[in-house]
Amino acid sequence: MTFFTVVIRGLWRRPLRTGFTLAGISIGIAAVVALVGMARGFEKSWQVGLKARGTDIVVSNRQGSLTPKPFDASVRDQIKNLPRIAATCNILVEVTSVEDSDLMILSAREWGGFAWDNLKLISGRMPLSATEEAVVLGQTAADILKKKVGDPIQIETKELKVVGIVRGGALVEDGSVILSLPLFQGILGSPNQVNAIDVRVTPSTSEAQLQELTRQIQQRVPQVRAVTVSEHLSHNEGFRLVKAMSWGTSILALVVGVLGVMNTMLMTVFERTHEICVLLAVGWTRQRIMRMVLYESALLGLFGGIVGVTLGAIGVRLLAETPAIRELLKPDLGLPLLALSVLIAVMVGVVSGLYPAWRSSRLAPSLALQAG
C-alpha cells in the first residue's frame, strides 16, 4: 500500500458524492473548453481568412465594434505610397442577416483589388463589372443560404443575382457573400465609405519592418489604427468582448467548481474527523494529513479536468454542427488549450482543498481516544 492508495481510498469512500463533484468540475471545464475553443476558433478563422486574401496589415477605424466603423476611402490615397506597400484594397465588411440567415459576412471589395485574387470559381462566373448587380457566394454561404448560380438574393433593399460560387481558401471567405465595393456603397447610399483597408507588403518585408510600417501608417493618418493580421482581432473591440465573455463565463463556471470541490472536501474532513485523529494518534504528521486532503482534491480536479475536456470537445463539435455557425468557424481545440484546461482543473482542486486541508491539520489527535 502506498500513500496514493490511501488517497484513492479516501475518494472511493463516498463514490456517489465523488461522482457528483466530478460532474460539477467536468461541466465547468467543459464550459471553458467549449467557450474558449469557439472564441479561439473564431479568431483563427478570421486570421486565416485575411491571410488567404494575402493581407499583411489591416487599416481600420480606431473605434471598432465587431465590424469596424466606416471611414472615408480617401485614407488609402494617403498611405498607398509608403515604402514596402505592394498593394492596397478597400473593403467594406458587415456581419448582418441575409434573407433567412441571421449571421452572414457581407464582404464588399474594391473592384480589381487583390482581395478578389484568391477566389477560385467552382461554378458560374465572377461579376463582369463594378456596377453589375451581382454577387458571388463562398461555397459555405451558398449551402447556408441554399442558393445556386442564377438565383436572386436580397442584399439590404436591393435584389441582386448570384452569378458564381467560389472557394476562398478559408472558412471566413467560404462563409461570405462577396460583391463589388461600389455596388455595396451604392446600396447603402454611402459612397466613398469603407471600414477597412487591406494592405499587402513587398515579399522581403521582415516582421520588424512590418511593425515599423504600421507605425508609419498611423503617424500619417492618426484617426486610423493599422495592425498586422495576427494582431488584428486582438485590437477589435467586438472580439475582445466575445473573448472576455467566454473567459468570464468560464471563470464563473470554475468558481462554481471550486465551491463544489471545497464543499465536498470540507464534508469529507468533517466526516473523517475520527479517522484523521486516529492517523494523527498513530504518528502521522499534520503535513501528511494536509497532503492527503490536498492530493484528494487535486485528484478530483485532475479526473474532472480529463472528463471535462472530453465533454467540452464533444460539445464543441456538436455546437459547430448547428446551422447558425456550421462551417462559419472551426473550433480551435489545440493541445495547449486542452492541457491548460486540465491544469486549471487541477488548480481548482488544489485551491478548493487548501482550506479543508488546513482544517484537517488543526484537529486534536486526543479526539481519537475520546471517540467511541
Next chain:
Amino acid sequence: MTPSTASAAPLLQAKALTREFDDGQVKALRGVDFSIGEGEFVAITGPSGCGKSTLLQLLGALDRPSSGDLLYRGESVPDLLDPARYRACEIGFIFQAFHLLPTFTALENVQLPMFESDRSPSERRERAAELLRLVGLENRLAHFPSKLSGGERQRVAIARSLANEPTLLLADEPTGNLDSENAHSVLDLIIRLQQEQGRTMVLVTHDPTIAERAGRTLRMMDGRIVSDQQSAARSAANGS
C-alpha cells in the same frame, strides 16, 4: 525487566503534572508525580473520571499538560518539536474501541503507522503480515474490519501498535469492548508480547483483575495518584 533496572533509569517521569479544562473549572489532573522504568508493565486504575485517560493522552503526546512536566528519556514531551515523530516511533496505542479505519483491510491498517518510517511499501507490507501472524490473524490479512470479530479487531489494533517497534505501549481499556473469553485471550496476548519483546507498557483499566497482572499499579482518585504498589504476584516473585 526487574524492578531494580526499572528504577535505575526512568523512561518516563511526570513532575507535578496537571491538566485543566474549561478555564480551570474542570481539573482532570491535580499534580501527578511518578517514574516509570524501561520494560515496566504499569496499570493505572481508578474510577471513571479520575483522570486515567487524560494521563494516558499526555503520555502519548496527544494532549499537553496545563502545568508540570513530563520527561521521556529526560526530554520534555510537551516541548517536543516533533510530537508526531514521538508518537510514530516511540509510542504504540491500543484503544478500547480499536479505532481501525473501516476502508482499509487488516493488512493495510497495520501498515498505516509505518508511513512515517523509512520502510519501503514492500517492507511495510511484509512487516504488517508478520505482525498479523504474530497476533494469530494470518488468515485475515485481506479482511476489512467490518468482517472481523471484536477480538480479531483488537488483535489487528495490537499488531498496528507494534508496527514501528515502539518502546512504550499505551493501552486504554484494551479489553473493555470484548466479551470475557476474548478479553482474556487479548490480554494474554498483550502481556505475552510486552514481556517477550521487553517493551514498557502503561495500561489503563478499571478492572482490578487486569491490574493484578501488571508489575505495578498506580491507583488514581480525583486527578491524583493515591497509591503506587507492586502487584502481589510481582512482590511474591521478588520475595522468593
